[in-house]
Amino acid sequence: MTKHSADFIDIDHYRDLAQQKHKEHAKFLAQVKKKPPKHLDEITAEIHYEVFREIDCTKCANCCKTLGPDFKEADIERIAKYLRMSLQGFEAKYLRVDEDGDKVFQAMPCPFLGTDDLCTIYESRPKACRDFPHTDRKKIYQINHLTLKNTEYCPAAYEFVEKLKTKLK
Structure with a gap:
């Protein structure tokens, strides 16, 4: 079984990989935080877009199945209005x-x-959903704990860390 294809993402495979590499990823991300390379924001933006050209979130939706967003008042107001x-x-x-x-x-x-694993309120979804898995954030080393956690739930976050490791070595 492949880890992902046009129609399927094996979330269990990614979770297993993330758990196996947890310590390695934590150590790597700590090194990035300790001494962020020049142009890190440009590098992470490039990797983010590369990963999301390869992985289609709508073939996974694991975040929507297992992780709930933290609702801010603006989210509640926007969604309530959308739902009338x-x-x-x-x-x-x-x-x-x-x-x-x-x-x-x-x-x-x-x-x-x-x-169909699609969001029925996509246009009005919470900011936390819009931003997930936060791999396009500037100064990503500031959220290492979140990036590391997200690798266990999100194949794109896992691939992001793996590609970042390769790029920075």
């Missing part, structure tokens, strides 16, 4: 406050994930 719901109605139907005090989905997978 009151803010209170939207929050009561879809959200809860977690142990960190963040507003998150009551349950996963995302209630807006269609049976």
Whole structure:
């Protein structure tokens, strides 16, 4: 079975690889943080776009099945408006406050994930969803902990770290 093709991404394969390389990735990302190379933002942007030319998120949607976004007030207002719901109605139907005090989905997978693994509120989706897996962020070394965590859930994040390792060695 291939790790990804035009129609399928083997998320279990990627999770296993990410777990096997966890220490290696953590050490590498710590080195990048300690001494960021010149033009790191340009390098990571190039790798981000390369990875997303190879991996089609709609063939995976693991983030939508397992990770819930942290909803900011702007997200709640935008989505409630899109769904023609009151803010209170939207929050009561879809959200809860977690142990960190963040507003998150009551349950996963995302209630807006269609049976075709496409987002039914794509135009209005939360900022956290828009930005995931955060591999196009400037000064990416500032979120090493998040990048490392995301490799276990997102094949694109895993491939990003692998390509970054290759490029910087």
